[in-house]
Amino acid sequence: MARVLEFKLPDLGEGLTEAEIVRWLVEVGDVVAIDQPVVEVETAKAMVEVPCPYGGVVTARYGAEGEELPVGAPLITVAVGATEPGAAPEAPAPAPESGEAEGSGNVLVGYGTTAPAARRRRIRRDDPALPAPATVNGSATTPTPSTPSAPLTPSASPAFSAPSATQTLRPAAEAPAPAPSVPVPDGPVAVISPLVRKLARDKGVDLRRVAGSGRDGLILRADVERAITAEATPTAEPSFTEPSPAQPSPAPALVVAPSPAGERVPLRGVRGAVAAKLSRSRQEIPDATCWVDADATELMAARTAMNAAGGPKVSLLALLARICTAALARFPELNSTVDTAAREIVRLPGVHLGFAAQTDRGLVVPVVRDAHGRTAESLTAEFARLTEVARKGALTPADLTGGTFTLNNYGVFGVDGSTPIINHPEAAMLGVGRIIPKPWVHQGELAVRQVVQLSLTFDHRVCDGGTAGGFLRYVADCVEQPAVLLRTL
Known part of the structure; x- marks a missing residue:
């Protein structure tokens, strides 16, 4: 049995x-x-x-x-x-x-x-x-x-009646609508949820005359709302007033119909999570931003020399990450979080480095665990692995949580600078713009050098501008003279 x-x-x-x-x-x-x-x-x-x-x-x-x-x-x-x-x-x-x-x-x-x-x-x-x-x-x-839960069962909506085991459930009769805009289908109408069916019934929308924009013609809430707006929008017609005998006839007054409602995109999934986190960051964190231009010519030459020596290739992002971990060792205030309930700053022992990655599903921030203990080759491999997993949409919750500092390379979008929003509950984020040839004074002479703009957005509760400026200046020094890193290796 x-x-x-x-x-x-x-x-x-x-x-x-x-x-x-x-x-x-x-x-x-x-x-x-x-x-x-x-x-x-x-x-x-x-x-x-x-x-x-x-x-x-x-x-x-x-x-x-x-x-x-x-x-x-x-x-x-x-x-x-x-x-x-x-x-x-x-x-x-x-x-x-x-x-x-x-x-x-x-x-x-x-x-x-x-x-x-x-x-x-x-x-x-x-x-x-x-x-x-x-x-x-x-x-x-x-x-x-x-x-089961009310929104998931046929009995959750008045549009359903209890069926027999072989009976096909059909929607309740809806109110008549204007001339059909789409062919009237036979059989039950596919809607995304009983709540959408109830909304259509309450507003007098005939679901059989609504074109679904979902998969296989599935009717979404936005489709029903557009139909409601279309029925409620009056037709633009001239409106005339009857003149009195003692007054001249006024010019006809034209009543213009309001423009139709725009497309509604649900804030849920990854996009909803990003929106919630960024809103919370802006509400809770008193942030400030400082920036500096740096000559990255020597850093680019050092990377070329590393990759020419054989072995696994080293990415520019990995070198910047290695510079960040060295800077955080000198300025640990920026590798921290704020416990607002206890009114305490919690300085964290290890660096779990997040990096912003743009995917088809939106912006995600995978986290490289224990970045402070990794070599440039190890960082390159981990960045590549997490980026590939992110593009497939297969990141786990563990891959996306626990970061202590974020590196944002927005230069890949062809922009020079930005003021990043801190990835709550972290205390700082380093932004890196594109590296392009620019006029630069080098050794007392004007020359064309590879220049990059660096920006640091930081939580003003964890440190003052002197600490943030010292961190950013150290990062810029390492970009301009990679040999500075040898002092911390």
């Missing part, structure tokens, strides 16, 4: 409370193995695959791609033992303890699993071991007597 177990979105750690479904890796009817990834989700920290701790047949999925679920919300139900001939699933049971045989207990996102993913097998819809699936918002599922 099969048992149906419900797998919920696990605690993701690092203070994360929700995740957005990016891509389902299984469908209803698939056979999954213990610890096989079943869904790909995006959190405020990274994009990760969620492994299911149970093995069996998927009987239901909750949530559509693009929908955001809170921690603890149901993800899927699995019929354990349903692949045996004649087996029939029972009502969903609560998740077993980690010591039971049905599951592995490996449910934390981003920390890996122990068993390799097994091949999926499609189960025929007429398999006697499975109940007939229903359809909810375009996703296959099966009715279950368990009570």
Whole structure:
């Protein structure tokens, strides 16, 4: 006799409370193995695959791609033992303890699993071991007597009625709308969540006449809001006033319709996390910025000589990171954080160096652990590894947290200078502009040299301008004369 177990979105750690479904890796009817990834989700920290701790047949999925679920919300139900001939699933049971045989207990996102993913097998819809699936918002599922969170179940919205096991759920009747702008589809309309369906019903928007901008025509909240705005916008018509016999006829007054609402982009995932952190930095940290131009000709020549000597190539970013760690050893005030509750400055013993990396999903700041103990070659290799992982969207929460100082090389965008925002809760960030030929006075004569602008934004609570200026001047000296670094090696 099969048992149906419900797998919920696990605690993701690092203070994360929700995740957005990016891509389902299984469908209803698939056979999954213990610890096989079943869904790909995006959190405020990274994009990760969620492994299911149970093995069996998927009987239901909750949530559509693009929908955001809170921690603890149901993800899927699995019929354990349903692949045996004649087996029939029972009502969903609560998740077993980690010591039971049905599951592995490996449910934390981003920390890996122990068993390799097994091949999926499609189960025929007429398999006697499975109940007939229903359809909810375009996703296959099966009715279950368990009570998931309200936004995820058909009963959470008045637009749904309790279906039979073979009945397809359809939206409730919506109010009539103006002439259709898109072809009217047959069957149920796919929307991203019941809340969007409720919004359309409350505002009198016919979902069958709304063009969805989501994946495979999925109707998003922004689509419904645009439809509401379009219906509420009056048509621009001339408005005339009737003149009195004793007055001349006034010129016609033209009433211009307001411009349509702009595109709305949800602040969630990585972009939402960046926005929250930068806003908090501006609200809490009294920052100040100082900058200096430096002659980087000798640094560029030193790098060329290093790479010509053979062995792994050394990147310019690695040399700048090595200079930063040496400077932080001389000015430890900038490798610190502020405990506002205790009203204390906490100076940190090691340098965990963050570096800003631009990806297709937005700006991320991976962290190089123990950068103060690494060589230029080791730093180069770690920068390359983390950058590649970031571009794939596979950074874990551990890769993105725990930084103590950030290096921001915005020169790759072709700009000379910037005033960076400190990566809260750190105390400082060094910005590096592009290195370009410029006129420079060298040894008393005007010459063309490779010049770079360096900027330091620092928390004025941890140090004064003298300390910040001393740090930045030391960095500039090392850029201009790399031999200065030999004193600290």
